[in-house]
Amino acid sequence: MKSNEAERPARARTRDRILDAALELFNGRGPDRVTTAEIALAVDINEGNLYYHFRTKESLVLALFARFEADAMMLVATVDGADEAAAATYAGFLRQWFSLVWNYRFLFRDLVGLIALAPSLVEPVRTISAAMRLAVGDIVGRMQNAGLVTIPESERDAVLTNLWIVSTYWAAYLNLQEVVSEFGPQQLDWGLQQVSSLFRPYLSAEAAAELEALAESEE
Secondary structure, three states, X not given: OHHHHHHHHHHHHXXXXXXXXXHHHHHHHOHHHOOHHHHHHHHOOOHHHHHHHOOOHHHHHHHHHXXXXXXXXXXXXXXXXXXXXXXXXXXXXXXXXXXXXXXXXXXXXXXXXXXXXXXXXXXXXXXXXXXXXXXXXXXXXXXXXXXXXXXXXXXXXXXXXXXXXXXXXXXXXXHHOOOOOOOOHHHHXXXXXHHHHHHHHHEOHHHHHXXXXXXXXXX
16 A cells, blocks of 8 residues: 555656646647657656556547646636736736646647547537636626726627637637747737737726736737
């Protein structure tokens, strides 16, 4: 029993190292261009050890998505307890959300190919999409209650849907439509500007100023 207890932390650390290496490689070149041998080499383990933790590349993708999902839920929770009347609270959330999408950009940039590689990813993507859309709706509701944004009821659903689409799939758009394969700060700023343009017509003066400050800080 003691032996098993001693081994478990080491196994967990190896698993985390595999996921860290896979994330870096997937973000850099895309999952379809990365082999399990390259991942094992990056972690300095043999492929047999890698397969002990992840038998397929699909299981690696699913594990990374689970990490993203947990991080996304933690991010949403940061709004609770924050100053809900301050525009900076929501500007900070937006900045952190874009940072999170950037950290897991392969999930969004390569989504079409990922679904082919990992068909079982479809349901988790739908689940987190529904959960995050509800969370964003709640956050926008808090902004309205604080007088930071005014969205007519007739436009609310469309605005929320567009906010989710643009803030999540801007990387896929650039990759598929603009044939952008190398992503850097310029592309991250582009995505932030697209989301900002959706919000801007409905913002109070205070919230608009905070959004401008956010855009300037990303330059």
